[in-house]
Amino acid sequence: MTAVEPRATVEITVDGVSVDARPGEMLIAACERAGTYIPRFCYHPRMSPVGMCRMCLVEVDTGRGFALQPSCMVPVTEGMKVSTESEASKKAQDGVLEFLLINHPLDCPVCDKGGECPLQDQTMAYGPGETRFVEEKRHFPKPIAISETVFLDRERCILCDRCTRFADEVAGDALIHFMGRGNHTEVNTFTDEPFASYFSGNTVQICPVGALTAAPYRFKARPWDLTETLSTAWVDSVGSRVAVQASRNRVLRVLGADADAVNWGWLSDKERFGFEALNSDERLAAPIIRDAVGGDSREFRQAGWGEALEAVTAALAGASPERVAVLGGARLTNEAQYMWAKLAKGVVGTDNVDAQLGDGLDPQLVLGLTRATIDDACRPGGTVLLIGPDPKEELGTLYLRLRHAIVNDGVTLIEVTPHATGLSHLAAHSLRPRPGTTAGLVAELVAEAAAPGASGAEGSDPPRPELAAAAQSLAEAGDGVVVVLGRASLAEPASVINAAALELSRLPSARFLPALRRGNVMGALEAGLAPGLVPGRVLLDDVGDDSPLAQTWPRLPASAGLDAAGVLRAAARGDVDVLVLVGADPLNDFADRDLAYRGLRGASLVVAVDLFVNDSASLAARVVLAAAGPTECDGTFTNLEGRVSVMSRKVTPPGTARADWMIAADLSERLEPGSTSGLETSEAIRAELALVSEVHSSIASDALEADPMEGVLLPLPGTAADAEMVHAAADEDPGEGEFLLIAARTMYDDGVMLRHCPSSRGLAPAATARINPADAGGAGLEAGAAVRVVSDFGHIEATLTFDDGVPAGSLRVDWLAPGAPANALIAEGTEVTLVRVETR
Amino acid sequence: MTLSAANEARAAEIISMFPRPRSALIPLLHLAQAQDGYLTDEAMRRIGELVGATPAEVKGTAGFYEMFRFEPLGTYLVNVCTNISCFLWGGEELLEHACESLGVEVGGTTDDRMFTVEEAECIAACTEAPCLQVNYRYRGRMTPDDFDRLIEDLRDGRVDVAGHGVLAQVSQMIPADRLAGVVPPERAREAPVWLGRNEAGVTG
């Protein structure tokens, strides 16, 4: 065989017109890009073709004359001639349509899909006027709930295999499947095993008929009543693109939008259905105030904005800057983050600002590491090193992208996580560091990859062939290594992962995809919502007097401030006068519940800016400012890659709730008149951000408008961090009856937003204490037993469960199970948390 | 119920004969059906674990094949062929007689749970029409009288047919020392040695 130069385009003829197609693409896609839409039901561009529905039959010249071919399964070839309009094509398509309709119920008037239904549209456009089918239609009992959120009407189903293919191929949750055969085929679940997939909502979106419907939208609206806007999902840091749809000033549905660089049209159910919380009756519609907290605390009372803001302004004006702290801000848009950074650092003059709550990574490290994009991580043939959280639990659509890359594109996954993840069964190598030892293990891995035998992995006792194999795989990866970096266990301090990252930055050409979890956390770090930083990845100490920032901001903090842990410690000591929680809930999210409690109670005044009264605010806040939600204000979002995309206002906030940037602007203006003049729109704020931060200069509005779907990638850091961090390796042996604690987040938990989502409220798993089955024997523990997990610092109650994915000697709890906050077990600064299990 | 200890052992043997465990799915389902007479949820769950499939995939695969049942049948499943060759020799009448004689509808099971009567498609005995199978054992050229005699014989134990679900009563066993080697395809990339003879000529 002679090598053929790959061609950039393939020329085909569609209905007599010459068209340039992409090599290897399917005929149906080539025709569509050329403006010829071939009707289809089973074909979906993000899934493998199956050629089932036969709707896309067109005549293709095979060289022996034209023959009907399914255009979804025929790759284009040079010189291919296609006739999509021929009599034979039309007859075949009409025939398929009639076949699909003979058993399809005539219930369009009561069907959710009515008005946006491909089957209905095709029928209206091309279908026969009258039915020739006089027999009885196929009957099934009307909709059955195949999960908590998804309903299936099998009479409407046309067996296109989209949902089942999605479940199997894309999500890896083959919990729905074709059952039966032939004309009796139906989609269904196994007995008593619901379609409990984190991604189930995608099947509703891709269903070409009304067979699958989702509880949050069922019977809520007709498609023609909805208006929609392109926006960005806010529940995690992947920044999936979404279409937000609303009717009568109420968001009714969120659909995935197909951003090629990000989510490919898919969403996790949390991204899709999370909007329900925004419609909750418990949303704050106005500021609330109470005069005292604690034992003698009174109920909140509603207040006017003037009163509430004046109270906060007075407290801020009266406090010395170093006694003011701001925690949180990952929920905000980039513009709001900038305004809060400016308020705290540039107006108040405090650097005690931290968008992360001890559950992230060192901000300077994150901003300094050579960055990789999602596409970099998913590049065919590449290698991904996962040192971080389970993507399936924390970063849903990133999980889907990684899964696709591993399964379809030959990406090699090496995971170094303390417990099994949703990708473990696809991983080429899984190393399980004991809690506290990740950095050490990574150092060995790097050394072994650089020089086989260096770590003594082969000769060590016991031998560790899996380390050697992983190292070899890493060495062979060459320049294709992308490290997905984050916190697998919040019982392990950030310093462990920070140190591991530094080890890895020694690997030539390793790039990093920060797997920080919280919403717009990357935007917050870029905007300077972190101690020691100002907007644009600039150290506070490096800000020159003549820099645009110094010229624009009234003042700068005198010195670098405290991170979240430092703020809470100071507050607990009584050294914080004003603590502002911008969408932060340290009581539930900070990895030391006792310290969070003492800090919140120790601050003189706690102000919360939020959509709900969360547990921290309920405990300690005296002023809660009602903030607008993500579908209620304009702005931009920066995802974990550093990709900036638009968030769009679709509805107005409830009552008098205000956009976060507006709250910051009002406070700034009260404290420093003129400091926010002209900053009255998110565009104006973005313009100032671009002025003071070189990094943000690329996100001028017209740049975002150029490709609203894909967004704009901020210039990525390209040099390895030079920070030196010291991490004392902790490798404790658990004593008799003791376990090393792993505390990991789950997709659904008892967080404040999920509590207010009707469809996902019940999905947070009940508290479990998971141990390796091998650990059961000695301790006499039985699966299902009600136990108390006890550390030196606290205890939680849980059900004991055996889990092969937890290594022997460790015990895993979920981070925020209802009624069992894992942070009750943990003390800030402790390298390794030892726990015991007591039977209740 | 889930698989018995003996069937677990046999399941392991069957799986070892295929390059990929999933290929053993249908044989394992037969094993479970032989054990219980039909496929129980527990057995399907267990088989899913053994071959790496979700219970939905197992049931969805099983349901494609008519021989697998999710409900108990009579001890004897009587499949009467009515396809074209048997139809020509009275297959329809034979089926009608079978139903009448046993007092059941097509697909029904007698009250004593002894017999289930079903209509079968061509079972490859066309020159011996009309034919039927009792638990997949053939009876050809059946007259209504033959049928009644067969039922009596089965009731009285004069004919030895294993209960529903039991197919072949001989199992393939590969002695370890005779096994050429079953490995997943990715571990069999080398050309087999004997193809070398094409270049080397015959080596005997």
Added chain:
Amino acid sequence: MGTASAAGGQAAPLPGRSPADGYLEHAAGYVLNDGPKLITSRLVHDDSFTLARYEATGGYDGLRAALETTPAAVHDEVRAATLLGRGGAGFPAGVKWGFLPPGKHPYYLVVNGDESEPGTYKDRLLMERDPHQLIEGCLIACYALGLQQCFLYVRGEMALAQERIAAALNEAYAAGYVGRGICGSDFSVDIVMAWGAGAYIVGEETGLIESLEGRRGMPRLKPPYFPAAVGLYGQPTIVNNVETLSNLPWLMVNGSDAYKGFGSESSPGTRMFAVSGHLRRPGVYEVEHGVTTFRELLYGDNFCRGIRDGHELKMFIPGGGSAPWFFEDHLDLPLEARPVGAAGSMLGSGAIVVMDDTTDAVRAAWRVVKFFARESCGKCTPCREGTTWLEQILRRILDGDGRPSDIDLLLDVGDNISPGPYPVAAHDGQEAVPFPPRQTTICPLGPSAVAPVVSTIRRFRHEYEAKITRRDPIPIEVVPVGASQ
């Protein structure tokens, strides 16, 4: 499934159906007649399935002969013999083998023993009564092509065949014919029996591969899934029929020249035919390929000896349930693929079903259509919905609920499954439409359901019309309006 009477109410038994009238010369299974016996020579022995009998009758000599030459030479011999596939498509095995892409090991052999085509009955005989011959055939193929593992897929409903093959494999392993170091050579291959569970579509080779991978046996689209290129586990795979492989031992012992001494030039050797239906001596015959005619087979003394007493031929299916139907005027065609295809049908799987003048054409067509509707895998819309619809229309006509438009509806529904002129025998001065049909589906199952419909409407339209507009209406007394006042 409906009840037996669903299609016709309590219709009176058709004439000639009573056992006394029809069972007299009704033969059972295999009929040993005069003529060459390349693959059925052992079937006369009661113990034909044992290794002892097999070895005593030249068993495994073909394997030994193969091992004494090179794999390529074995392939050449098969190619030279023009051994046509016996599963239905009739493609030369040696050519099919040549489609394996070089170097993409491992290759697999999958034996298609899922015999289920209506009227077909020969692979079961070979599996039950001469399993070693099949095993030897598998070994020869594996040796020739470097196939590293063989899966012998037996239809689920064939319990005895499964037992006989399992027993034979156990014997063959023990005796050193299968497994590691076969006959002391460097040739090693495992043959593993797999079995189905009741699905006709698994007889389609890509459906068979899906089933063997532990999935629903739904066919894959060709291309890209030509098994020889992308088959079992995505590896190059040869799928051969039981009868095809059973020819190899004889071929290796006697050579391709001897093989070509039988049959015609384009269709050499012998073939097994199951001839069923209204005949004096229905049975399974080994017949010289290509030279024998339908007339000889149906009427010859050496074969079926004619239509049962007192009746005439009405129609016959020449190649299994999927084949368009033939009539009196086609009896002189030879049993050879090309002329049969040109005449509008196919030789298919060697299944001939003969219907005499007592047969209700509409009801017979419904029986076959009902089969395809039941066996449709459900993947392609036209087949899943269309075959069921055809069946429902036919049943309605049989039940006396037909509408005048139903005949055209049947043809148009058929056209939406199999567009364009459908293969049909010449009739009323119109020329035959040659085989095969076109299809809007992945596999030919759906189009096969159109065969009986088109075949019978073309020839026996009056029977449809008679059922739709009953010739014997019950008179209704018409009382003029107002007469009673």
